[in-house]
Amino acid sequence: MNLNYKRVLTTFCLLASLVMVLQSPSAAQTSRGADIAVVVHPDTPVTDLSLSEVRKVFLGERQYWNSKLPVVLMIRAPVARERDVVLKVIYQMSEAQFKQYWVAKIFRAEAASPPKIVYSNDMQYELVSALPGAIAFIDARNVRPGLKVLRVDGHLPGEPGYPLR
Amino acid sequence: MYRRLSLPIVVIFLAASSAWGQSPPAPDQTEQIRILVERIQQLEKRVSDLEARQPAAATMTLAVAKLSSPPASEASEAVQPPAPVAGRQQEGRDEHGTVQQLETHYPSLQIRGFGDVDFSATDQKGTNSGFNLGQLDLHLASALSRKVAYFGEITFNAQPTGYTVEVERSIIRYDFNDYFKISFGRYHTPLGYWNTAFHHGAWLQTTIIRPELEKFGGTFIPVHFVGFLAEGNIPSGGAGLSYNFGVGNGRGDIISRPGDAGDNNDNRAWVANLYSRPAKLYGLQLGASVYRDKVKAANGLNYREWITSAHLVWTKESPEFLAEFFNVNHQSILTNAVTNSQAFYVQVGYRLPWLGKSLKPYYRYEYIHTPLSEQVFTNLDLSGSTLGLRYDITNYAAFKMEYRNTRRLETDPRVNGLFFQTAFTF
Numbered sequence: 182m183n184l185n186y187k188r189v190l191t192t193f194c195l196l197a198s199l200v201m202v203l204q205s206p207s208a209a210q211t212s213r214g215a216d217i218a219v220v221v222h223p224d225t226p227v228t229d230l231s232l233s234e235v236r237k238v239f240l241g242e243r244q245y246w247n248s249k250l251p252v253v254l255m256i257r258a259p260v261a262r263e264r265d266v267v268l269k270v271i272y273q274m275s276e277a278q279f280k281q282y283w284v285a286k287i288f289r290a291e292a293a294s295p296p297k298i299v300y301s302n303d304m305q306y307e308l309v310s311a312l313p314g315a316i317a318f319i320d321a322r323n324v325r326p327g328l329k330v331l332r333v334d335g336h337l338p339g340e341p342g343y344p345l346r
Numbered sequence: 347m348y349r350r351l352s353l354p355i356v357v358i359f360l361a362a363s364s365a366w367g368q369s370p371p372a373p374d375q376t377e378q379i380r381i382l383v384e385r386i387q388q389l390e391k392r393v394s395d396l397e398a399r400q401p402a403a404a405t406m407t408l409a410v411a412k413l414s415s416p417p418a419s420e421a422s423e424a425v426q427p428p429a430p431v432a433g434r435q436q437e438g439r440d441e442h443g444t445v446q447q448l449e450t451h452y453p454s455l456q457i458r459g460f461g462d463v464d465f466s467a468t469d470q471k472g473t474n475s476g477f478n479l480g481q482l483d484l485h486l487a488s489a490l491s492r493k494v495a496y497f498g499e500i501t502f503n504a505q506p507t508g509y510t511v512e513v514e515r516s517i518i519r520y521d522f523n524d525y526f527k528i529s530f531g532r533y534h535t536p537l538g539y540w541n542t543a544f545h546h547g548a549w550l551q552t553t554i555i556r557p558e559l560e561k562f563g564g565t566f567i568p569v570h571f572v573g574f575l576a577e578g579n580i581p582s583g584g585a586g587l588s589y590n591f592g593v594g595n596g597r598g599d600i601i602s603r604p605g606d607a608g609d610n611n612d613n614r615a616w617v618a619n620l621y622s623r624p625a626k627l628y629g630l631q632l633g634a635s636v637y638r639d640k641v642k643a644a645n646g647l648n649y650r651e652w653i654t655s656a657h658l659v660w661t662k663e664s665p666e667f668l669a670e671f672f673n674v675n676h677q678s679i680l681t682n683a684v685t686n687s688q689a690f691y692v693q694v695g696y697r698l699p700w701l702g703k704s705l706k707p708y709y710r711y712e713y714i715h716t717p718l719s720e721q722v723f724t725n726l727d728l729s730g731s732t733l734g735l736r737y738d739i740t741n742y743a744a745f746k747m748e749y750r751n752t753r754r755l756e757t758d759p760r761v762n763g764l765f766f767q768t769a770f771t772f
Contacts, residue, residue, distance in 0.1 A: 233584065233625035242579070242586075242623070248523040251492055273628065275703055277741045278663070284742075284771060285550050288458065289542060290497035290517055293489040302390075 216338035217266045217345040218321040220328040222313050225250070229332040232344050236271050238316060240282075241292040246314055254296035255305060255317035263318045270345055318345070453496070455488040459772045460547030464554065468750075468763030479504045480767070483514075483546040493521040501546055513606075514546055514570070525578040532606065535571040536590040536619040537635045538670045539657040549769040552666065552695050552736055554746050557712045558728050559672060559689040565723050566689055566714065567653060567672060568597050568637070570604040571617065586623040592616065596639035597651075601722065611648075615639035621657075629662040640679075643722045649676045651722070663697035663706065676722050687723065689714040695736075706736040729753050734765075743770035 219235060221227065225246055230238070237243045244252050257264040259276060272279055283295035299305040302323045309315045310327045321338035324330055336343040460483040467475035486498035499515040519529035534541050540560050544551040559566045573594020580587035595605035596615025621633025637653040652675040660667040671690040677683070695708035714728040730752030737745045748765040 231625075233628070236628065237586075237625070242588075243524055244521070245523045251521075273662070277703070277738065280741050284458065285543075287456070287487055288460075288485050288545060288547060288550065290487070290495075290515070290519070293487055293495045294454075294456070 215346070216321040216343050217263050217318045218324050218338045219316065219331040219333055219345065220309055220319050220324060221316045221331060222309055222311075223327065223329045224313055225316070225329060227331065228329070229335065232270075232334050235331075235333060239267070239271050239296070241286055244292070250314045253312050253315040255299050255308065255315055256296040257305065257318070258298050258300050263320060266345055267318050450489070453488045453490050455486065458485045458487075459483065460485070460549055460770070461772070462548040462767050462769040465766040466763060467765075468761055470761045470763070480548055480769070481546055485547070490518075495519050495521075499546060517575075523578075525581070526576065527578050528574065528576050530574045531572070532604065533571045533573075533575060533592070533594075535568050535617055535637065536575070536577075536592065537567055537617060537637055537653060538619075538655040538672065539621075539631065539633070539659050539668065540670060541567070541569060547769070547771060548767060549742070549744060549771045552706060552708050553693070553710060553732060553734060554748050554765050554767040554769075557670075557691040557693075557710070558726075558730075559691065559712070559714055563602050564726075565602045566674065566687070566726055567655075568601075568604065568615070568639070571596075571615070572604045572606055573614070582622075584625040586625055588621055588623070590617070590619040592618075597641045599642065601641060601643075610642060611640055613640040629660050631661065632656075632658045641676075641722060645721055647721065648679045649722050650679060651676055663695065663703075664699075666693070666695035666697070666706075666708070668693040676720065678721070683719065685717050685720045685722075687714070687716040687720055687726070689726075704738045706738070707734070708736065709733050725755070727754055742772070743768065 219230070227246060234243070238252055239254060239256075241254070246252060256267060268274055268276065268279055272282070274282060283292075286292045287295065297308075299308065299317065302319060305317050305319060306323075306325055306328065309317050309319075319328070321330075324338075330337060334342065334344055338345070460481075462480035463477065464480050465475075465477050482502040484500045484502075486496070486500075488496045490496060495518075497515060497517045497519070498513070501512045501514050503510045503512060513532060515532055515534060517529050517531035517533060519527055521527045534545055536542050538560075540551075540556060544556070546562070548554065555561065558564065560569065562569055571592060571594045573592055575590055575592035577590045578588065580589055593614050593616045595609040596613070597603075598605040599610050615638060617635065617637045619633060619635040621631055623631050633656070635653075635655045635657075637651070639651045641649050641651050643649055653672060654675075655670060655672040657670040658667075659669070669690070669692045672688065674687045674689075676685050676687075689712075691710055691712035693708060693710040695706050697703050698705045698707070710732040712728065712730055712732075714726050716723050716726045718725075730750060732748055732750045734746060734748035739745060746765075746767045746769065748767075750763045750765065751760055752763075753760045
């Protein structure tokens with residue numbers, strides 16, 4: 182009886198520790214940082230988008246800035262803070278859901294390719310400034326001259342009410 | 347005694363340590379983390395500045411500059427990747443890889459496959475339990491230029507005597523802008539939601555099989571369509587309206603199939619679909635569709651067919667909600683006799699927050715009613731429930747298990763069944 186009691190207690194403790202580990206926040210959870218700027222190629226004919234319009238662009242529901250200029254989506258690779266903010270605020274999806282969303286989107290013939298994956302801010306800066314129609318998210322502290330920073334819901338990064346942070 | 351108690355105490359200690367280790371940091375730790383993050387960012391900026399002064403960075407800038415002035419020919423808009431520089435070969439390879447990823451070649455063929463393996467066991471008389479290989483589905487997508495793309499879908503289907511190959515979709519699409527895209531080919535008819543949201547890959551849908559009214563090879567609605575389709579967004583502000591309008595061959599002599607090789611009459615079918623994705627309610631879609639055709643029934647008589655449908659879906663997974671309703675109206679051209687058949691399904695699911703959100707229980711109720719006077723269909727009556735659990739073992743593979751309870755006619759016994767599936771994409 183005593184032995185059974187200890188076995189049950191041991192099992193319970195093991196399960197409790199497992200649940201605590203599983204329910205704990207991810208170690209990769211990001212800390213609060215600077216605002217995330219929405220940047221586009223300087224020739225892109227847009228200066229101000231609402232958050233829902235940014236979402237529409239990044240969901241692939243708006244694919245053209247105008248009839249001659251397709252949207253070129255860029256997103257940072259996993260672990261980058263910019264990506265975490267985009268997934269949380271724009272897509273409202275987990276990493277897995279984001280990947281599945283684009284597989285399904287392409288499979289439905291609604292888009293020919295997913296967003297381009299960019300591995301560093303430098304690379305992102307070079308490509309957005311070079312590719313007409315490109316749009317990306319950059320930590321506002323790393324924005325350099327040569328990119329157009331969009332207002333989101335009428336606000337620039339750093340202003341009160343800016344939604345991407 | 348102490349030794350006997352030591353194991354539980356150690357486990358409790360470990361659990362407590364684990365919980366302590368995962369608890370939010372104290373304010374002073376938060377400040378330290380903030381300082382460290384700032385320090386990392388300063389170092390990253392410094393590394394960036396140093397890189398910018400190196401010749402390799404100049405090579406990269408040169409390569410990117412080429413992107414801004416693509417050659418006139420659309421045959422290849424590729425960018426020459428930067429040459430590796432001594433001492434920075436690894437970084438050079440990274441940059442090379444990123445630039446390569448951003449190259450756009452035309453045509454740019456991408457292939458993705460879907461597959462599933464199933465097991466079923468029911469108490470229906472005359473059926474055997476066992477495994478079966480689901481559809482092997484290959485999806486092809488290829489941009490032919492910045493505004494022209496091809497999409498194809500081919501399935502390999504296990505049959506008692508071998509495999510059949512079917513061209514499920516073959517579409518070439520020309521994009522004028524977001525408001526007008528026109529395509530030609532073989533489609534999944536844009537009627538309702540499910541038929542164009544999930545297609546053939548079982549991995550895409552929550553459940554093991556499609557609702558009965560939408561099943562492949564079924565007759566209740568024309569699942570496939572051969573012709574042309576115009577589609578796009580409608581300028582509507584926050585209402586997020588979009589449309590599809592198509593004209594095609596309609597149902598063939600075998601009414602479960604479209605007229606791939608030619609229409610069986612001089613009457614074209616048409617379909618219109620209007621739906622809304624409101625900006626303020628991200629995840630919601632509601633819409634309505636109408637389909638018009640003239641069909642030839644097995645009795646040799648011609649009927650006018652009107653199909654109307656409405657759908658309401660919430661595509662986020664916590665919860666997921668899908669509901670569609672269809673009415674199929676047939677009017678005999680000879681006698682003017684009219685029949686109306688109805689079908690609907692309601693499906694709810696919920697992505698549980700535990701285990702990395704890998705578990706999703708779901709339930710679906712579906713119903714089909716065809717009147718006795720219906721001449722185009724054989725009787726399709728059905729009333730059934732499906733209760734299941736989906737487990738996403740990875741981002742691209744899932745296990746599903748379902749219990750189904752269905753009945754065809756009021757006089758028929760209910761059929762109970764257990765179904766298992768592993769579905770994946772590759």
